[in-house]
Amino acid sequence: MLDVEIRERSAGHERKRILDTLVEIGAERGYAETTIVTIVERAGLDRSAFDRHFRSKYDCFLSAWQEINESCMREMLEAYNSHEDWPDRLRAVVSRVVEGLLADPRRASFAIEVLAAGDAARARRDMTMRVVASLIDAGRNEMEDPEAVSHTTAEALAGAAYGQIYSCVARGYPEELPKLVPQLMSAAVMPYLGINAALAELAQGFIPTERYRRDVAKKRTPAKRRESTESAEGYPPELARLPPGRHGLPREFVTHNQRERLIAGLAEAVAENGYSGTTIAHITRHAAVSRRTFYEHFSSKDECFVAAYDTVMSELSERVSEGFKEASDWPHAVRSGIGAMLAFLAAEPQLARLSMVEALVAGPVVIEHYDAAIQSFVPYFSSGREGRPPEVLARLSPTTEEALVGGMVSLISRRIIAGKAEDLEELLPDLVEFTLTPYLGSHEAAKIAREKD
Amino acid sequence: MADRTPQVARALPGRHQLSREFIVEHQRARIIAALAEETVEKGYRAVTVSDIVRRAGIARNTFYENFSSKEDCFLAASEYAVESALTRVSDAAAKVDDWPTKASVGIAAFLRYVASEPALARTCIVEALSAGPAAVDRYERSIQAFVPLFQLGRKVSAKGSDLPETLEETIVGGIFWILYQRIIMGQVEQIEGLLDELVEFSLTPYLGAEAAKRVAVETSAGAATG
Numbered sequence: 001m002l003d004v005e006i007r008e009r010s011a012g013h014e015r016k017r018i019l020d021t022l023v024e025i026g027a028e029r030g031y032a033e034t035t036i037v038t039i040v041e042r043a044g045l046d047r048s049a050f051d052r053h054f055r056s057k058y059d060c061f062l063s064a065w066q067e068i069n070e071s072c073m074r075e076m077l078e079a080y081n082s083h084e085d086w087p088d089r090l091r092a093v094v095s096r097v098v099e100g101l102l103a104d105p106r107r108a109s110f111a112i113e114v115l116a117a118g119d120a121a122r123a124r125r126d127m128t129m130r131v132v133a134s135l136i137d138a139g140r141n142e143m144e145d146p147e148a149v150s151h152t153t154a155e156a157l158a159g160a161a162y163g164q165i166y167s168c169v170a171r172g173y174p175e176e177l178p179k180l181v182p183q184l185m186s187a188a189v190m191p192y193l194g195i196n197a198a199l200a201e202l203a204q205g206f207i208p209t210e211r212y213r214r215d216v217a218k219k220r221t222p223a224k225r226r227e228s229t230e231s232a233e234g235y236p237p238e239l240a241r242l243p244p245g246r247h248g249l250p251r252e253f254v255t256h257n258q259r260e261r262l263i264a265g266l267a268e269a270v271a272e273n274g275y276s277g278t279t280i281a282h283i284t285r286h287a288a289v290s291r292r293t294f295y296e297h298f299s300s301k302d303e304c305f306v307a308a309y310d311t312v313m314s315e316l317s318e319r320v321s322e323g324f325k326e327a328s329d330w331p332h333a334v335r336s337g338i339g340a341m342l343a344f345l346a347a348e349p350q351l352a353r354l355s356m357v358e359a360l361v362a363g364p365v366v367i368e369h370y371d372a373a374i375q376s377f378v379p380y381f382s383s384g385r386e387g388r389p390p391e392v393l394a395r396l397s398p399t400t401e402e403a404l405v406g407g408m409v410s411l412i413s414r415r416i417i418a419g420k421a422e423d424l425e426e427l428l429p430d431l432v433e434f435t436l437t438p439y440l441g442s443h444e445a446a447k448i449a450r451e452k453d
Numbered sequence: 454m455a456d457r458t459p460q461v462a463r464a465l466p467g468r469h470q471l472s473r474e475f476i477v478e479h480q481r482a483r484i485i486a487a488l489a490e491e492t493v494e495k496g497y498r499a500v501t502v503s504d505i506v507r508r509a510g511i512a513r514n515t516f517y518e519n520f521s522s523k524e525d526c527f528l529a530a531s532e533y534a535v536e537s538a539l540t541r542v543s544d545a546a547a548k549v550d551d552w553p554t555k556a557s558v559g560i561a562a563f564l565r566y567v568a569s570e571p572a573l574a575r576t577c578i579v580e581a582l583s584a585g586p587a588a589v590d591r592y593e594r595s596i597q598a599f600v601p602l603f604q605l606g607r608k609v610s611a612k613g614s615d616l617p618e619t620l621e622e623t624i625v626g627g628i629f630w631i632l633y634q635r636i637i638m639g640q641v642e643q644i645e646g647l648l649d650e651l652v653e654f655s656l657t658p659y660l661g662a663e664a665a666k667r668v669a670v671e672t673s674a675g676a677a678t679g
Contacts, residue, residue: 122582152651156628167589195658199615395571397579
């Protein structure tokens with residue numbers, strides 16, 4: 001038992017050493033010039049160690065990139081949650097990103113070099129960018145009419161900020177980054193809070209987050225402060241808040257089976273406290289089992305979450321696949337597949353949150369499963385390529401399907417974050433049109449999207 | 454398939470009187486078009502000089518008379534695309550008087566151009582944002598080319614000189630990012646439909662949200678009627 005543990009720990013250590021070395025070498029030489037031989041040599045390991053963990057150089061680059069994206073996402077959400085008001089939250093996010101790049105220039109260069117690895121690296125970055133866009137998009141809640149600004153604005157602002165940071169780092173002037181922060185913030189708050197707030201951002205200049213945290217803490221009233229320390233740690237309150245409406249778990253989940261009870265307990269605890277605020281004590285309380293029972297089934301909270309995630313996703317996949325099979329042609333199959341997905345998520349808001357929102361911040365192990373789940377939806381769309389005329393096929397890129405699933409998931413999770421999981425079915429026409437357009441053209445796609453059942 | 458030759462191939466503006474030079478220019482355009490088509494089919498990284506030569510129907514030597522490498526050819530494609538887009542934008546803007554209208558018909562002309570040259574647009578915009586360090590210059594150059602058009606907006610804004618220094622880069626970069634996303638998703642044909650939202654996004658900093666929205670509505674009404 002102990003042996004296994006030690007072996008596992010040292011395997012994890014070995015993997016980490018390879019990834020760290022890869023980031024170092026990748027940052028120096030770029031994707032094309034990095035070889036497995038150089039990696040293992042510098043890491044002081046042999047080739048078989050590399051092969052134990054990675055299938056290829058490409059696989060190794062993508063794994064390192066995946067981990068950087070995850071930790072970046074976690075840091076951003078943590079920064080976002082370190083403040084209560086929206087522009088402060090966003091400022092904390094931008095400052096944290098910039099400070100991270102300054103603190104670890106190798107990582108910054110790696111982030112640029114890795115894009116040369118191809119579409120998958122780019123697609124991964126774009127997933128992170130969707131999260132960034134939704135943090136900017138939260139600015140609409142500060143407006144009298146939250147629908148006054150289009151969602152495209154947040155997407156554009158996120159992309160533009162990325163472009164400026166990318167350019168600054170790639171041209172070798174990372175020290176200019178802090179100066180960029182007030183500029184980016186000013187542009188980002190303008191559509192939501194107006195010109196005066198935008199000018200105030202400029203006047204404020206760049207404030208390092210540590211000092212910034214102290215300054216803001218001084219300004220805050222004690223009552224407000226207490227409230228903030230009580231909310232789930234490292235978590236934006238809107239992510240941690242329980243979605244309004246039904247809290248019941250599906251019948252399938254409430255069984256006398258201990259493992260399933262623990263999974264259901266975790267789903268409830270996470271809905272209540274957010275993933276990072278959930279402790280094993282919360283889970284065992286909801287499941288009404290002992291701590292010992294927990295450890296008989298799972299070694300950690302992560303492992304329990306993965307089990308819960310997989311359970312939800314296999315249920316979801318089954319519904320989607322049934323929905324897909326119901327229809328006679330591909331466009332209608334897509335429509336009924338998406339319909340089945342939305343119906344399930346709307347009926348189970350807790351599980352919707354768990355699978356579409358919490359999974360993104362729950363940790364590296366979960367992200368792998370999340371990625372696999374995303375990939376499992378790709379074939380539904382790629383089968384739409386069959387029989388399309390060559391000019392349509394020429395228009396599709398190798399990652400169109402991945403982008404479609406990513407875009408769809410991002411729209412869905414935005415709704416869930418806003419506490420509107422129960423209205424998810426309203427998204428059906430938009431999602432159908434959005435996903436069918438690349439294959440059928442916008443006219444035909446819109447027609448199918450608006451059809452009545 | 455046969456009709457997919459981008460307009461690029463139909464000769465570049467004839468600055469040169471000498472026919473030999475014209476032929477050279479024409480060849481360059483054909484090679485650029487071939488690069489764009491190959492890139493759309495297999496992705497920039499996978500394209501080889503042999504692919505380009507085959508598609509353009511020229512000798513390998515001819516390629517190397519015009520370009521030193523695939524990368525060099527790519528740079529030329531990107532410069533050509535930016536230049537053509539700029540010409541269309543300025544032509545459209547010259548026809549109207551006030552800056553807000555100039556900016557918005559300019560955006561409309563830009564979107565129309567991108568939609569009319571999907572292969573070239575995809576090659577330039579997608580590559581600039583996904584090819585690592587080699588792409589950064591191309592990204593910078595394309596952005597900077599459009600920055601002055603928006604800078605004029607500071608003159609009509611009450612707080613023009615106070616606005617963030619990099620505001621125009623944010624606007625142009627934002628538009629590029631949105632186009633990049635739509636192209637990646639295979640939604641090139643929806644690009645012109647973004648007019649409304651992009652005009653609003655670009656003009657709000659200068660005019661305020663309400664006036665920007667008004668211009669956006671007027672421009673897309675104008676674009677719809679012709």
